[in-house]
Amino acid sequence: MNEVKNADTWILLTAKPLAVDAVAAFLRDERAGAINLFLGTTRQWTRGRETMNLEYEAYEGMAVEEMQRIAREAVKRWPVEKVAVHHRTGVVRVAESSVLIGLSTPHRADSFEATRFLIDSLKETVPIWKRERYTNGEVEWVRGSGRGGEAHQA
C-alpha cells in the first residue's frame, strides 16, 4: 500500500506528478494560521554537470512506514494540524518535483521548523534512492546525505 490518508495525515509514494493543489486543499484548516509547502525539484546544473533526469527507487513498504513515522514525530514536536509527505518514484525530469512536504500550524514559525525537520529526516532515513542521469550519458547513484553518505560511491 503506497498511500495512507486520514483526516490529518496524507502519505503517498507515487509514480505520477505530485498533486500540489490537492495537498494545499487537504492542509487547509480553520485551526491553522499557516500552510507551508516545500517542493524538492530536479536541478538542471550541479557543479558544472547538466542533469537530464533523476530516477527514484524505493523500498516501497518501508518508505511509506518511515514517512508515517517522521510525520508522527513532527506532530509530537510541533502543533501540527495537518501534514502531508509525498514522494515520486521512477523518472523525474528537470524542474519537476520529486518530493512534497506540506503542513498547517496555528502560527508560521512552527510550520517552517516542522517542514525543515521533515525534509531533513526524509533525506536521512526514508529508504529511497536516486540515480542521476546526465546529458553527457553518464549515470550514477547519488551519494546519500545520511549516515555514511560520503563514501556511498565507493
Next chain:
Amino acid sequence: MTEATSTAAKATPITVHVLFFSVLRERVGRGEIDVSIGSGACASQLLDELSRVYPAVDAFRGITRIAVNQIYVDEFVELTEGDEVALITPVSGG
C-alpha cells in the same frame, strides 16, 4: 533459492528473505534472495555470510544499515524464520 549457507548452521537452519536496492541491487545482480543461516544468527552474522559471497556487500558493509521487517535495527538483533532483511545503503531521496 539458497544463495549462502552458514558454515555455523545448527541442526535447524532458518531461511530469511534478503532485499537489495540501488547500487547494491545493481552490483549483486538481483533485488532479492533467500538465505539459509543457522538458527540464532544475528543480522551481523548474516552480513558476514553475504560479504563472503558478494563483494559488493562487503564493499558497502561499513555504511549499510539493516532493516528487519521494515524497521531499522542494530546488527545484533536475532533473526527468525521468514524475516525480511533489507540492506540499506545511505538513502538519497528528496
